Amino acid sequence: MSAGAAKKAAKAAKVAAPKEGAILDRGYTPYAGAYTEQASRWKVIASRTLRMSARQWWAILLLIATVGPLLVAGIRMWIYSKIGAVAPPGADIPSPDSMVMLPGGTMTLAFLIALFAGAGQVADDTRAGAFQFYFARPVTRDQYLVGKVVPVLTLTLFIALAPALLLSLLRLALLPTATEALKKLPLVGATLVTGTIEALVLAVPAVAISSLSRKRSLVQGGYAVLYLLPWIMGGIFAKVTRSAWPDLFSVPHHIENIARFLYRQPWGPEDRALPVWISAAFVALLVAGSLALLRKRLSAVEVVAS
């Protein structure tokens, strides 16, 4: 059959096709009830994602592991507060307040949960073709974005904030009078702000990087390199050069720098730190840049078969 004949046949067949649909029994009743608010779609995505993430072994393990640093810091705080009360003036005893700030190990745990929970958020959906389900519904790219960021943020926030918050409350409880406790109330505010910044700066970039690849392992590797390499290299070069600038791209350095500023815990005489406004600007740029990247990647999504 020639190409011309095939075209002719196809054209003729189109002419023969019925113009109107067959009359069929409309035996179903379309839904006439109310719909939920359009803006609330992200909550559905977020709650399912959070529920799924919280069932994973790594999430359970990391959440349980948070108790460790909390206990250690709590005991040390109790000891320092008791010793501090009876020690002679000028004795070199660490301030119990310092135990509230980034309790040892929780930043590592927060980093790990952002790594595990964040890396798969968009990558897994891209790989599995889940966009086909989401975007066959009245769900916008922005609602999907929020629904994917919030669960990672929640898990990271829990680890970054909960132990520190409990410790700050314990610190207030250990003070002998209500007046002294009131004076230390800014500790709670500092804890809330530091924990939120820490969670944002760890969680949002993890989800953003997740939109760059469909391989979870690749995303995890990229995220780990982004955080660990500048931190390790920055630490080495800062010592060698005796300057704080090699730490410019070190996220842990910036988090600690901001935390020290908020908790009024100065760096040691041998430590080198960047001005706190640089840390604040870096953190803001990193979070905003990550959101912009994520938004750009998702707004460009056309759902193509995997």
Next chain:
Amino acid sequence: MSGAFIECEHAAKWYGQIIAVNDVSLSVPGGVTGLLGPNGAGKSTLLKMMVGQLRPSKGVVKVLGEPVWGSRTLMRRIGYCPEHEGTYEDLTGLEMVTALTELHGFGHDEARARAEKMLGVVDLKDAMHRRLGEYSKGMRQRAKLAQAMAHDPEVVFLDEPLTGCDPLARVRILEVIERLAAEGRCVVVSSHVLHEIETMTSQILLIHKGQLRAEGDVHQIRALIDAHPHKVRVECDKPRALAEKLVTQDHVVGVTVDGDAIVVDTRAPDRLYPAIPEAAKTAGVYIRALTSPDDNMAAVFKYLTETA
């Protein structure tokens, strides 16, 4: 809306130099319509444009009279069952269908009730509390079908819905598709397996190399393909005698004797069918069966795609 549920007006989609769908204009009425084409023909691309997941590079795709790209309200009236998995293995069947129904704008309780009902329709009631990771391929297909129907759409798109299904699942899915069409909905089923489509409908859209090659009823399309003589197989007790009588007809281009049967190639089947009993009567031949082996989807598909 002019009676058609779906309309494409010069729709095209290209990726750089590659043209996936080329200037397709069509209309799809109610009932079941098969979207046919070989692998890589552009079926999935066309289907995704109809679902509103791909923006046409040119032209317009309308569903229920409205351009589908970017219309969120229209999404509530469309159900889509993709070919690829895309399901979360840690969720149960009920959780997945409920969540996806909630995304259509139903409250949790309403969405759950609808999910339970639809999972029952696709025979997954007993398995709905099991994780999707434990489902067989056929069960996953049925779960995907349930999520496509739970919000009660008017137009349903099913991309290769029978892939990997066991016979029982196939029967169940075919029943569901039949029911959807009987209720007055428009169901578009994409497949490259002809007999699957043939069991559902004779209404087809045939895509090849990104172009629409045919649209309409498969028998009408076959009748219009004049370049290929129609084959009529006659089983009888004296095949040679019948062949002698029929070969003299001017519209008959060939007769092949095949054991106890003859296969007649004709350019005018309308003239051949009355001529066969006459010839049999004259030659004293007893006819046992009369069939048309190429008046089916496979033949139409072959004829319209073999020019590639």
